[in-house]
Amino acid sequence: MEKLAEILGTKYPIIGGPMAWTSMSGLVSEISNSGALGVLGVGFAPTEVIENEIKLTKMKTDKPFAINVTISREADDNLNRITAIAREYKLKFIYADNFEGLNEKLTQKWFNIWHEAGIKILAKIATSKEAIVADRCGADVIIAKGREGGGHMTQVGTLALVPEVVDVVTNAAVVASGGIADGRGYAAARILGASGIEMGTVFLAANEGEVHENVKQAVIQAVAEDLVMTGYSMQAPCWQIKNQLSDEINQIERQLSPQQAALKVSKLASGSLKIASETGDVEKRGAVMPGQIVSLVTEKQAVAKIIENIYINGTKKLI
Numbered sequence: 373m374e375k376l377a378e379i380l381g382t383k384y385p386i387i388g389g390p391m392a393w394t395s396m397s398g399l400v401s402e403i404s405n406s407g408a409l410g411v412l413g414v415g416f417a418p419t420e421v422i423e424n425e426i427k428l429t430k431m432k433t434d435k436p437f438a439i440n441v442t443i444s445r446e447a448d449d450n451l452n453r454i455t456a457i458a459r460e461y462k463l464k465f466i467y468a469d470n471f472e473g474l475n476e477k478l479t480q481k482w483f484n485i486w487h488e489a490g491i492k493i494l495a496k497i498a499t500s501k502e503a504i505v506a507d508r509c510g511a512d513v514i515i516a517k518g519r520e521g522g523g524h525m526t527q528v529g530t531l532a533l534v535p536e537v538v539d540v541v542t543n544a545a546v547v548a549s550g551g552i553a554d555g556r557g558y559a560a561a562r563i564l565g566a567s568g569i570e571m572g573t574v575f576l577a578a579n580e581g582e583v584h585e586n587v588k589q590a591v592i593q594a595v596a597e598d599l600v601m602t603g604y605s606m607q608a609p610c611w612q613i614k615n616q617l618s619d620e621i622n623q624i625e626r627q628l629s630p631q632q633a634a635l636k637v638s639k640l641a642s643g644s645l646k647i648a649s650e651t652g653d654v655e656k657r658g659a660v661m662p663g664q665i666v667s668l669v670t671e672k673q674a675v676a677k678i679i680e681n682i683y684i685n686g687t688k689k690l691i
Contacts, residue, residue, distance in 0.1 A: 376545040376567035379492065379512050381436050381464075383407030384683045385568025386558075387494070387515070387547060388575055390415070390440040390467055391523065391661075393649040394583050395575075397425045399675070401432035402580040406676040411467045411494075415440040415454060422454075426461050438465035438494060443482060444472060451482060459489050467494045471524060471608055474505040483509045496549070498526035503537040507544050514544040515570050521550030522573045522663035525601060525609045531564070538565035553665040555685025562690055571682075573662040578675045584652035588672060590660045595667040602659075603641065605633035613660045617644060 388403035390413030400410030495511040516537040518530025530550040548561035549570035648658025
């Protein structure tokens with residue numbers, strides 16, 4: 373824990389996972405103000421949106437926060453754009469995700485660029501092989517996300533993935549992600565060898581979150597059995613609360629080949645997270661994407677209360 377807290381400069385060894393059109397300045401600044409590390413989920417947003425959210429976050433907190441980006445062979449333009457923004461606004465952390473596995477040469481290139489700019493790197497991975505690459509390339513923090521986690525779905529469950537990653541990482545601090553929403557999850561992650569935890573779903577219904585009230589209520593009312601997988605044809609499957617949109621996507625993916633389905637699904641799902649977050653349409657065209665731990669999110673709470681309770685209750689279970 374001490375290593376992670378030292379790297380992040382936070383009170384608690386907790387990271388608020390970036391969620392598109394959800395992890396915006398209001399939620400992120402409150403996570404940072406409450407002693408964890410907030411991460412802006414704006415890595416693919418227009419530049420003016422990103423800059424505005426960074427400015428607003430800096431107005432609301434003097435604590436560190438990160439911005440997310442995706443490492444990909446086809447994402448050089450976006451990586452250059454986000455890097456330039458991070459430099460201009462003197463951000464201390466970049467949160468590097470990936471959906472295709474980490475290419476060592478490409479990963480080393482960007483890790484070197486960010487470290488030379490004085491930026492620490494949080495690398496999210498889904499396999500021990502990716503963890504080895506991230507660690508070898510100099511990641512400061514490696515976030516091991518299990519299949520239970522919200523948003524893009526991974527293959528291996530958190531319980532199996534975290535100790536496997538801990539065993540192969542020699543330099544970075546390891547963080548557990550996926551299926552964690554209370555003190556029991558925190559304690560379990562620490563016992564598995566992680567230095568801390570990342571959470572996303574638990575913050576979807578936070579008081580300070582700027583998403584539409586309908587999204588918060590959908591999360592509060594949902595249980596794990598309400599989640600369905602969508603988007604496998606695009607090689608980026610996600611958990612999603614079942615609704616008209618998910619039904620249509622699943623029907624397309626059942627009836628067509630992956631190549632044929634991908635084009636239709638991409639068009640159908642485009643902007644669906646933003647639709648839900650901004651308009652409150654959670655039944656037809658909008659998407660809400662919590663993880664399997666959604667069953668434990670049963671009420672709206674203040675961010676500070678969520679973080680403090682998880683850390684205190686989790687620490688008690690470790691004694």
